[in-house]
Amino acid sequence: MTQLALVIDLNVCVGCHACVTSCKQWNTSGWAGPMVDENPYDADPTGTFFNRVQTFEVGNYPQTETVHFPKSCLHCEDPPCVPVCPTGASYKREDNGVVLVDYDKCIGCKYCSWACPYGVRELDEQQKVMKKCTLCIDRITDQTLPESERKPACVLACPTSARLYGDVHDPDSEVSVAIRERGGYPLMPEWGTRPANHYLPRRKTRMHITEDELQRADNPLTKEDITVYTGEETLDDVTW
Amino acid sequence: MKRIVYREWRIAPERYWGILAILAGVIAIGGAAALYMEHEGHWVTGMTNSVVWGMPHVFAVFLIVAASGALNVASIGTVFGKRLYKPLGRLSGLLASALLVGGLLVLVLDLGRPDRLVVAMTTYNFSSIFAWNIFLYTGFLIITVGYLWTMAERKGNPFMRPVGTFAFLWRLALTTGTGSIFGFLVGRQAYDTAILAPMFVVMSFAYGLAVYILVLMFSFHLDERPIGERMLKRLKNLLALFVGAVLYFTLVYHLTKLYGAKYSDVESFILVNGGIYTFLFWFGWVLVGGLVPLGILYHPERSKSASWVAAACGFVIVGGLAALYVIIIGSQAYPLEMFPGQTVIEFGLPGDIGGTVAGYAPSFPEILLGIGGVGVAMLITAVGIRVLQFLPESLADQDVDPHAMARSAG
Numbered sequence: 001m002t003q004l005a006l007v008i009d010l011n012v013c014v015g016c017h018a019c020v021t022s023c024k025q026w027n028t029s030g031w032a033g034p035m036v037d038e039n040p041y042d043a044d045p046t047g048t049f050f051n052r053v054q055t056f057e058v059g060n061y062p063q064t065e066t067v068h069f070p071k072s073c074l075h076c077e078d079p080p081c082v083p084v085c086p087t088g089a090s091y092k093r094e095d096n097g098v099v100l101v102d103y104d105k106c107i108g109c110k111y112c113s114w115a116c117p118y119g120v121r122e123l124d125e126q127q128k129v130m131k132k133c134t135l136c137i138d139r140i141t142d143q144t145l146p147e148s149e150r151k152p153a154c155v156l157a158c159p160t161s162a163r164l165y166g167d168v169h170d171p172d173s174e175v176s177v178a179i180r181e182r183g184g185y186p187l188m189p190e191w192g193t194r195p196a197n198h199y200l201p202r203r204k205t206r207m208h209i210t211e212d213e214l215q216r217a218d219n220p221l222t223k224e225d226i227t228v229y230t231g232e233e234t235l236d237d238v239t240w
Numbered sequence: 241m242k243r244i245v246y247r248e249w250r251i252a253p254e255r256y257w258g259i260l261a262i263l264a265g266v267i268a269i270g271g272a273a274a275l276y277m278e279h280e281g282h283w284v285t286g287m288t289n290s291v292v293w294g295m296p297h298v299f300a301v302f303l304i305v306a307a308s309g310a311l312n313v314a315s316i317g318t319v320f321g322k323r324l325y326k327p328l329g330r331l332s333g334l335l336a337s338a339l340l341v342g343g344l345l346v347l348v349l350d351l352g353r354p355d356r357l358v359v360a361m362t363t364y365n366f367s368s369i370f371a372w373n374i375f376l377y378t379g380f381l382i383i384t385v386g387y388l389w390t391m392a393e394r395k396g397n398p399f400m401r402p403v404g405t406f407a408f409l410w411r412l413a414l415t416t417g418t419g420s421i422f423g424f425l426v427g428r429q430a431y432d433t434a435i436l437a438p439m440f441v442v443m444s445f446a447y448g449l450a451v452y453i454l455v456l457m458f459s460f461h462l463d464e465r466p467i468g469e470r471m472l473k474r475l476k477n478l479l480a481l482f483v484g485a486v487l488y489f490t491l492v493y494h495l496t497k498l499y500g501a502k503y504s505d506v507e508s509f510i511l512v513n514g515g516i517y518t519f520l521f522w523f524g525w526v527l528v529g530g531l532v533p534l535g536i537l538y539h540p541e542r543s544k545s546a547s548w549v550a551a552a553c554g555f556v557i558v559g560g561l562a563a564l565y566v567i568i569i570g571s572q573a574y575p576l577e578m579f580p581g582q583t584v585i586e587f588g589l590p591g592d593i594g595g596t597v598a599g600y601a602p603s604f605p606e607i608l609l610g611i612g613g614v615g616v617a618m619l620i621t622a623v624g625i626r627v628l629q630f631l632p633e634s635l636a637d638q639d640v641d642p643h644a645m646a647r648s649a650g
Contacts, residue, residue, distance in 0.1 A: 038283045046283070055586040056579055069579070080427060086374065088365035107360045108352015110292040111370050117427035119576045122289045125282035128352030188578075191426070 003077060003097035004135055005168045005196035006155065007175040007184055008070055011203050013162040015053055015068030022157035023051040023072070023133075031138040036126040048124045050133040051154055067202065070163070072154075073120045073133035074187060074195035075099050081112040081121060090130070097169075097196060098137055103129045117191050168196055242639050244327045246392075246629035249622075251462045256626060263619040270612010273605035274349040282352070285606050290598035291572045296350035298564045299610025302447065303343030303617060304377070304418055305440060306560075308411040309448015311336035311384060314391070315411075316478075318404030324474055327632040327640050328456070333388040334624045335455055335617075336411075336448070337381055342617030344377055346610055369420050376414040383407045392629070415441045422567065429506040430571035435496060439489040443560065446482035450556035453479065455618075457550050459625055460635065468637030469544070476549045480537035483556055487530045490563075509574050510566065514597070517570035520562045529559010573598045 027050055028035040037047030051072040057064045075092075079099050082090045089105035090112050092098070101112075106129040113121040113130060124131050136152035139145065149156070155165040166175040175198070178184055184198035249256070277285055287294040314332035317325035348354050364371045387407045390396035396403075419440030425431040453475050460467050494511065497503040510521055533552040542548040574597060578584070625631050632640070 036281075038281075053586075054578070054584045056582040056584045058582060067582075071578075083365070083367035084370065084424075085365055086368045086370035087359055087363045105356075105359055105363060106353065107356045109360075109370060110352065111368070111421075113289070113292045114425050114572075115427050117576065119290075119578065123282055123292060123352060128282055130352075 001097060001169060002095065002167050003075070003169045003196050004140065004166070005075055005097075005175060005198065006072070006135070006152070007164040007166075007168075007178050007198045007200060009160075009162045009164070009178075009182075009200040010067065010069065011162075011200060012160040013053075013068045013070060014160060015055055015066070016159060017053050018157045018159055019070055019154035019163060020049065020051050020053055022153040023136075024049060026136060026139070026153035027134070030136075032131065032134050034124075034127070035131065036124055038125065046125075048122050048131055050122075050131065069199075070154075071118065071120060071187070072197075073099060073135075074118055074193075074197040075133075075135060077194035077196055078192065080115045080117065080191070080193055084111050084115040086111065093137075096141075098135045099132070100134055100137060101130050101132060103127070103131075106130050117188060117193070118195075168198070244640070245633040246330060246631060247633045248627060248629055249459060249463055249625040249631060255462065256622070259622055260619065263615045263622065266615035267612050267619060270346075270609050270615060273608035273612065274354075277605050277609070278349075278354070284603060286601045286603045287606075288598060288600070290575070291569060291600040293568055293572065294350075294600060295565075295569075295602035295606040296346050296609045296613075297568055298561060299613050300343045300346040300350065301418065301568065302561055302564050303339045303346065303613055305415060305444040305564075306447040306451050307336045307339035307343060307444075308380070308415045308418075309444035309446065310339055310452045311387075311407060311411050312445055312448055313452055314387065315404060315408040318391075318400055319408045324471065324641055327635060328452075329391050330388065330630040330632075331456060331459075331625065332452060333384050333391065334630050335452055335621055337384045337388075338617040338620035338624065339448075339451065340377060340380060340384075341620060342613040342615075345616055346613035349609060369417060369424050373414075373417045373421065376410070376417045380407075380410055380414050383410050411444075412441060415444045422571075427576070428571050428574075429503055429577070430497075430510065430567075430574060433493070433496060435489065435493050436567075439486075439493055442482065442485045442489050443563065446479065446486050446556055447560040449475070449479050449482060450553040450560070454550060454553045454557075455621060457546060459631060463631070465631070466634050466636040467546070468635055468639075468641060470637045470641045470643075471635045472546060472549060473543075476537050476543055476552070479549075479553065479556065480534055483530055483533050483537070486563075487526070487534075490525065490530075505577075506571075506574050509597070510570055514570060514574075517566050517573065521566045521570075524559055524562020525566055527559075528555050529563055533559070569600055573600055 024035060027033055032050070035048035035050070039046045051070060053068050053070045055066060055068050057066055059065055075098055077097065079090075079092055082092055082099065084090075086109060087105045087107055089102045089107070091100060091102065093100060108123065108128045108130065110123055110130065113123065121130050121132050123129070136154075139152060140150050142150065151165050155163045164175050164178055166173040168175050168179065170176055171180075178200060179198050182200045184200050186195040186198055189195070285294060311332055313325060314329035314336075316322050317329045348357055351357075360374060364374070366372070383403070384407060387400075387403050390400040390403045416437045419437035422431045423434055423436035457467065494507065498507050510517055512518060514521075533555045536548050536552040536555075537543050539548070634640070
């Protein structure tokens with residue numbers, strides 16, 4: 001079975017929120033919309049978001065670092081939100097593994113929000129039905145779009161290409177290769193929900209350069225020029 | 241034992257209609273509050289995406305739990321054969337139905353989309369405990385009406401015991417289901433434990449009986465019908481037993497959680513540093529809802545006074561609401577542990593920001609909706625006892641107590 005998912009590279013995510021705004025723009029005007037806001041601009045914006053970049057610090061001051069952690073529905077392979085829904089409005093698509101909500105069947109009981117251990121379900125405060133990331137289902141299944149555009153809005157918007165998209169069950173897909181070769185991990189696997197979305201860990205790239213590597217040991221001029229200079233003009237002083 | 245005579249509630253019409261008018265006013269205000277929340281949207285409530293169930297659910301769950309507990313009084317008479325309780329059966333059935341209808345109304349009106357109730361009633365996902373509860377609630381109503389018929393109609397009398405037994409088992413299943421709504425939730429640290437189901441059953445015994453005793457005393461007092469000392473003593477002893485059992489289950493629930501290191505944070509939140517939730521737990525749930533009523537009900541002198549017993553019932557109800565507030569809202573307010581040991585500083589859900597507790601202050605309309613549900617339950621009860629023969633004419637010892645009869649005969 002195909003299992004579409006996102007793989008997010010925490011190493012290159014800079015927390016710019018381009019994925020948040022592009023998600024909001026695409027989905028509020030599309031099939032899943034509207035995503036209403038009561039107070040979208042102040043310090044504590046409220047409203048419905050399918051994707052949030054959660055920022056936290058690691059370490060103790062002053063040895064702290066900031067981690068930006070984009071989080072949306074993880075499209076679990078065993079999603080706890082689906083069996084708890086009394087009307088079956090929450091479901092997992094069999095053809096591509098995307099977890100969706102049928103807005104026409106949702107009665108707004110909010111029980112799925114309790115069941116999700118990742119806190120990614122949000123009640124639309126005006127429509128009063130439960131909403132969540134659809135993986136831009138209306139984009140990725142739209143055959144009229146060119147192949148290169150059949151991706152979630154957040155993936156297309158990410159300026160650092162931190163977000164990869166594909167089938168995690170296909171061992172040769174870009175996402176599977178990234179998970180396999182770059183240590184991709186799911187969020188809180190201990191819940192047994194088998195999240196389809198994965199994260200690539202942050203890595204520190206350090207260069208190890210020794211003093212002698214900074215001096216050119218094999219400078220041919222040094223080797224071949226046997227002239228002893230005593231302050232006169234040399235070839236190096238010539239202005240070209 | 242004398243033949244029990246049941247009579248309609250014969251209070252003065254102006255008093256009866258006055259009570260009805262007050263209850264209708266309460267219900268109208270509750271209805272208007274529901275309409276306001278429905279029209280304006282979810283943001284006029286205190287609820288957020290972290291605290292998704294608020295004050296209406298506290299009232300709704302209380303009423304539903306109390307409903308199944310209220311039916312217990314009838315079960316004691318029918319299923320367990322205690323003759324003293326038999327005259328109390330009809331009111332027990334009526335009150336159970338009324339409380340359930342009140343609770344369900346609050347529950348339904350607090351849904352995001354109450355207009356889609358027909359979807360909930362026609363499309364079921366049987367892997368959801370919530371869907372099973374829809375059957376348990378509607379089934380409870382149907383069975384209770386049948387049970388009332390066996391109690392009130394001579395032709396139905398032979399079926400009283402089997403129907404009563406079935407109703408008793410059903411009510412156990414109902415409260416188990418209600419407790420399991422929370423117990424089955426693995427995603428919240430305060431839940432994910434099987435003990436919530438039996439704890440809710442015991443809570444229902446206590447809260448249902450407290451409501452029952454209050455309604456019985458109020459209706460008898462207004463109509464100047466007597467309640468014998470022996471009857472009062474039996475009821476208050478039973479209530480004390482149930483209140484003690486609630487405290488016992490509360491202790492075991494928290495000990496279970498405290499034993500595992502992974503729950504120590506949420507336990508310290510509820511028990512030590514959770515602000516309003518800690519206060520409501522110790523002061524509301526344990527003290528007002530447990531120790532104070534126990535002190536009254538086992539006090540050698542005060543327990544003989546009807547006023548003190550009524551006060552103890554009131555305390556149990558207030559403590560019950562506090563307990564459900566802690567269970568339902570406190571557990572949501574405690575933040576989900578997404579990044580263990582880390583504190584989200586930006587753009588989390590409300591509960592995640594700063595790793596702090598999600599704020600929740602019940603809005604006025606939410607409280608009014610909850611009280612409206614209580615109004616519905618009381619209105620149904622008042623009309624029921626007025627127009628039908630639910631209340632025994634007397635609960636005086638010589639009329640209902642077989643031992644008193646034996647004593648007087650001897």
